Amino acid sequence: MKYGIIGYSGRMGQAIEKLFSKAGHKLVYQKDENSEKETEKPEVIIDFSLKEAFPKTVRVIEEKKVPLVIGTTGLDEDDFAKLDKLAEEVPVIQSFNFSIGINILSELIKKVNQYVDQDWDIEISETHHRFKKDKPSGTAIMLGNLLDRDIEMHSKRLGSEFGEHEVDFASTGEVLTLKHRAYSREAFTRGALLSAEAILDLKPGFYSFPEILNN
């Protein structure tokens, strides 16, 4: 496939290029904060950039009318409304976490939540590398949204941690902990690759990563 990356020079952009080229795909479009290069029209664009870049991403997709896989975090309700609008024209796959493990964790959280009553405390902790700008992580927000109450979140930014998320369910006398840790960015780029390959067969619409995984 011919693909483009928004956030090309970033940590995720570089990891995506590495995996996609290993899979035989051709990079034809790349965009960073102050640069843009196109050699051919892409069939799909992958966006792992920053919230500040989002208005530009919307413009690029509107102009090119190509499918979008987006993993950028920090997006708010207005941004999601814009993604919904784009999805009327092209397929859009969005997730704050493209790893398989976090999507399994999501199912486990929903299950555990069925067994605990309001007497149980639930808190989410996440740790990421020192360069990560948003806090709490998109994943922590996504996991918190699976629960039926406001959740206390704790964030650490240190070293080169790729991404660790922990959910504690505690009552007086016991604690149940669910935890996921990414060993490398490949945890996320594999899901992005799966999504980019799948999106070519999709009709316009907004799709979550679990919808892609379960098909």
Ligand SMILES: NC(=O)C1=CN([C@@H]2O[C@H](COP(=O)(O)OP(=O)(O)OC[C@H]3O[C@@H](n4cnc5c(N)ncnc54)[C@H](OP(=O)(O)O)[C@@H]3O)[C@@H](O)[C@H]2O)C=CC1
């Ligand atoms: N959903 C998921 O599974 C995952 C999501 N993420 C998310 O991916 C995003 C990128 O992470 P990471 O690669 O570590 O971040 P980096 O800071 O390493 O890279 C950010 C990239 O975005 C570009 N950028 C910044 N501002 C703009 C702008 N205004 N217009 C266009 N491009 C811009 C930067 O360009 P320049 O170099 O020119 O500044 C750079 O290429 C984050 O939102 C992160 O949370 C990360 C991992 C997994």
Ligand SMILES: O=C(O)C1=N[C@H](C(=O)O)C[C@H](O)C1
């Ligand atoms: O910035 C990162 O690195 C990551 N960001 C995502 C998030 O905010 O949840 C996903 C992953 O944890 C890595």
